[in-house]
């Protein structure tokens with residue numbers, strides 16, 4: 001049988017990261033490649049209690065089908081939390097999803113026709129490229145600077161191209177760790193309004209700030225924007241719960257798309273997470289995660305200062321899970337990857353995060369899923385591999 005697949009499948013590759021990281025299944029390899037939260041941060045006991053209590057008190061209800069929008073008290077909880085952070089949204093503007101990854105797919109379904117233009121950050125979240133690709137858009141990219149998008153370049157593109165959506169990860173971006181300054185957020189909101197481009201703000205790391213001051217999402221100064229959130233990095237990624245915040249007109253369409261996809265997100269899990277949030281101090285839990293990640297980030301930076309050649313640059317994120325390394329121009333992080341594997345250490349070559357295939361001399365390091373010894377040893381090994389690469393140039 002010769003299967004005749006839809007054309008869109010030929011334009012969407014398997015996740016490069018998942019493919020490349022297969023080599024890291026070898027237990028001798030220290031991997032800074034994956035993007036996993038630290039499992040020490042998972043509230044196993046508290047979730048176990050929440051499950052037991054839920055089943056004992058509301059078991060048959062929690063095992064039933066439910067509404068597409070999601071469990072109302074959970075949506076109220078999210079709206080309240082936003083309110084305390086200076087963002088005015090109601091529960092009606094929130095749709096519970098299968099992680100924020102599903103938000104990308106739903107936005108693609110609702111907004112993107114073939115050849116529509118989507119503007120991405122350069123670099124951007126790899127799986128956003130994959131999720132949007134299924135809707136066959138044309139990607140445009142705009143460079144990132146230390147404090148967010150290059151606004152001049154952005155205006156240039158918005159004024160010359162008919163851009164439908166601008167996709168951005170405004171806090172502790174995956175892959176770079178970069179966070180937009182308050183000034184850039186405000187200017188970005190103004191520009192998107194001026195050119196009537198839809199803001200798609202993905203914010204799974206916003207709560208993981210371990211230094212510096214809190215800055216509200218761009219959505220707080222752009223009512224018509226669309227914002228994603230997730231429980232993956234503050235409770236558990238395996239539970240696959242996220243949400244999308246959107247104005248009523250957009251919400252209508254998102255609900256239709258979501259109904260067609262999966263009727264609703266896992267209702268039992270929504271009830272478990274709500275039970276957990278109701279009975280546990282989430283702020284204390286998040287603070288523990290921040291402290292853990294801050295120590296891991298600081299250790300990784302100390303080791304990079306010690307073991308990396310001085311011409312190598314890297315970001316110093318104030319939160320999140322990733323660091324971004326830039327090697328001298330003309331070098332290749334794919335070549336470095338081969339050398340690093342020989343030293344038993346892995347990372348993700350940066351090219352994967354560029355829709356236009358550039359970024360050859362960049363790479364992403366995750367600092368949250370390695371113990372101290374692995375960070376020390378792994379960065380030392382990576383430093384050796386970088387020295388070898390540079391000496392062969």
Ligand SMILES: Cc1ncc(COP(=O)(O)O)c(C=O)c1O
Nearest residue numbers: 099100101125169174230232242
């Ligand atoms: C920027 C960004 N968006 C979305 C996701 C997907 O997260 P989830 O579906 O677990 O909420 C991730 C996960 O790493 C991410 O980094």
